[in-house]
Amino acid sequence: xxxxxxxxxxxxxxxxxxxxxxxxxxxxxxxxxxxxxxxxxxxxxxxxxxxxxxxxxxxxxxxxxxxxxxxxxxxxxxxxxxxxxxxxxxxxxxxx
Amino acid sequence: xxxxxxxxxxxxxxxxxxxxxxxxxxxxxxxxxxxxxxxxxxxxxxxxxxxxxxxxxxxxxxxxxxxxxxxxxxxxxxxxxxxxxxxxxxxxxxxxxxxxxxxxxxxxxxxxxxxxxxxxxxxxxxxxxxxxxxxxxxxxxxxxxxxxxxxxxxxxxxxxxxxxxxxxxxxxxxxxxxxxxxxxxxxxxxxxxxxxxxxxxxxxxxxxxxxxxxxxxxxxxxxxxxxxxxxxxxxxxxxxxxxxxxxxxxxxxxxxxxxxxxxxxxx
Numbered sequence: 001x002x003x004x005x006x007x008x009x010x011x012x013x014x015x016x017x018x019x020x021x022x023x024x025x026x027x028x029x030x031x032x033x034x035x036x037x038x039x040x041x042x043x044x045x046x047x048x049x050x051x052x053x054x055x056x057x058x059x060x061x062x063x064x065x066x067x068x069x070x071x072x073x074x075x076x077x078x079x080x081x082x083x084x085x086x087x088x089x090x091x092x093x094x095x096x
Numbered sequence: 097x098x099x100x101x102x103x104x105x106x107x108x109x110x111x112x113x114x115x116x117x118x119x120x121x122x123x124x125x126x127x128x129x130x131x132x133x134x135x136x137x138x139x140x141x142x143x144x145x146x147x148x149x150x151x152x153x154x155x156x157x158x159x160x161x162x163x164x165x166x167x168x169x170x171x172x173x174x175x176x177x178x179x180x181x182x183x184x185x186x187x188x189x190x191x192x193x194x195x196x197x198x199x200x201x202x203x204x205x206x207x208x209x210x211x212x213x214x215x216x217x218x219x220x221x222x223x224x225x226x227x228x229x230x231x232x233x234x235x236x237x238x239x240x241x242x243x244x245x246x247x248x249x250x251x252x253x254x255x256x257x258x259x260x261x262x263x264x265x266x267x268x269x270x271x272x273x274x275x276x277x278x279x280x281x282x283x284x285x286x287x288x289x290x291x292x293x294x295x296x297x298x299x300x301x302x303x304x305x306x307x308x309x310x311x312x313x314x315x316x317x318x319x320x321x322x323x324x325x326x327x328x329x330x331x332x333x334x335x336x337x338x339x340x341x342x343x344x345x346x347x348x349x350x351x352x353x354x355x356x357x358x359x360x361x362x363x
Contacts, residue, residue: 014261019340027338030263040263042209044238044270044290079343079350080254082246082286085261 009034016083022054062088118182127330133250139177186316195304203241210288241292248336250282267337312360
C-alpha cells in the first residue's frame with residue numbers, strides 16, 4: 001500500500017440565498033471541510049465572503065446537490081426561517 | 097422624576113439614594129427597535145466600577161444562576177442606570193418588572209460558538225412583552241466570543257433545530273462593545289455566543305424584564321407632530337437585513353402590529 005495514497009472527499013458548502021434564484025444575494029454561508037478536527041462555527045470576527053451569489057459558486061466549480069424546497073408550507077402573515085438553503089459540493093483529492 | 101430606592105455600594109452595603117431621571121428614547125429610537133429588535137446603551141459608571149463587578153464575578157466559586165444578583169448586588173446600579181431605565185420604560189412601560197430569572201454567561205477562552213437560537217419554545221407574538229438586558233462588565237473584542245444577533249429576526253418564529261445549518265450571516269451584528277454596555281434585545285431575536293478564540297474570559301449578565309401593563313400611549317419621549325411620519329419612514333421603508341420581497345412585505349405588517357401595540361392603538 002502506497003504511503004501517499006489519495007482519497008476523494010466531499011467538501012460541503014451551505015449557501016443561504018435571499019430567494020430560490022441562484023443569482024440572488026447570498027446572505028449566509030457555512031463551509032464544512034472533510035478534514036478531521038476542523039470546525040464550522042459562528043465567529044465575531046470579520047468573515048470572507050467569496051461568493052455574492054450561488055451562481056458565483058457554480059462558476060468556481062461547486063456543484064449544487066440540493067436545491068431549496070419550493071413546496072414548503074406557506075403562510076401569508078408569519079415569517080420563519082431566513083433565506084433559501086442551497087447545498088453544494090466539491091470532490092477533491094486528499095492525502096490519506 | 098425621582099424615586100427612593102435601596103442602592104448597594106461597592107462593598108455591598110445598602111444605602112438610601114435617589115434614582116436619576118430616566119433617559120427616555122425618541123420615536124426614532126423606538127421605531128428602530130421595532131425594525132431591528134435591539135437597542136444598545138452605554139451606562140454612566142466609571143470603568144473602575146465595571147472592573148469591580150468583573151473581579152467579584154471572577155472570584156465566585158461557581159455560577160450562582162438566578163442568585164447572581166445576591167452575589168453581586170452592584171448589578172442593581174447597572175440596571176438602574178438612567179440610560180438603561182429609560183430604554184426599559186420606553187419599551188415596556190413605566191411599571192416594568194425585573195424577571196426572577198437571570199444568568200451570568202461565562203464564555204471561557206477556547207469555547208466554541210453556540211448555534212443560532214431563539215430562547216424558549218415557539219409560542220410567540222408580535223409585541224414587546226419581555227426584553228433581554230445583556231450587560232458586559234469588560235471590554236469585548238471580536239475574538240472574545242461576543243454575543244451576535246441578527247437584526248429583524250424577532251419577527252421570525254423559527255424552531256431552533258431548523259437553524260442548525262446556519263453559521264455566519266453577512267449582516268449579523270456583533271456586540272464587540274466597551275465595558276459598561278447594556279444591549280437590550282427583544283426576547284425573540286435570533287442570537288448566539290460566538291467562538292471565544294482569545295485568552296480572555298468574557299462575562300455577560302443576562303437579565304429579563306417584563307411588561308406589567310398594556311400600553312395606552314407611548315411610554316417614551318414621543319413627538320405627536322412627527323410620530324406618524326417617523327413610523328412610516330422606519331416601518332415601511334427600512335430593511336433590517338436582506339431578505340426576499342415577500343418576507344419584507346409580511347415584515348411590514350408585523351412591525352405595525354408591534355408599533356400599534358406600543359402606542360396603545362387597539363385594532
